[in-house]
Amino acid sequence: MKNSVKTLDRESLNRLAIRYVERYATSRKKLARYLQRKIGEREWDDAKPPAVEELVEHIAALGYVDDATYAQSKAAALTRRGYGTRRVSHALYEAGISEADGREAYQTSESNKWAAADKFARKRRIGPYAESQQDSDKCRKQLQAFLRAGHDFDVASRFVFARPGAEISEDS
Known part of the structure; x- marks a missing residue:
């Protein structure tokens, strides 16, 4: 009995990525993890292997994913909920935010500690x-x-x- 889940190709992976970023604020790393998970859950139906990093960079170049903006909003949300700077920096690390992109967000959480x-x-x-x-x-x-x-x-x-x-x- 064949799995009823649709197989993925380049076009459907692109649609998944666009759908994900339109629904959720995300970082590049989180988007890449999501796409890798979806590839693992479904079969890949394309001759070329999936180019997840290229797709993520393309979407970021279009402006749909901005790690610095994501870091700011994540830090602000965690600070509003009462979390401290160590918890904020850990959340940014888990989301794959680089030190340069997260610097301003960390400073904001530090000033509001x-x-x-x-x-x-x-x-x-x-x-x-x-x-x-x-x-x-x-x-x-x-x-x-x-x-x-x-x-x-x-x-x-x-x-x-x-x-x-x-x-x-x-x-x-």
Whole structure:
């Protein structure tokens, strides 16, 4: 019994790539991974082997994929959700963003690290946003959560060990 999935050729791979970039903001690496996965899932029905990197570069040349813009939007989204600079830089690394393309995005997340930590603490009701003072075991777990979210230890500890209702600022 033959697989009912359509086989791929150069034209259908091109259509898949265009469809993917019109639906999702993506980086070159993520687009290449997607296309490789689709080739693996389906049969290749062309005499020439698939030229995924050439296709990705062609689509990037058309302006459909821009790693720097993707990096900016990804960093902004993660920072708004309360993630720290280490988590942002890891996400950019996973997306295949080069250091040059990700530099501005990293600087943006670095300059907004206090607001991101405040958002994270507010969402999780940690430190000044807690209803009551936490015991040491709970504080340890909250500190670990802050660190997993990519925040620096000093920023995380200032939030975690703050009394409920206390006002903490970036300067103190």
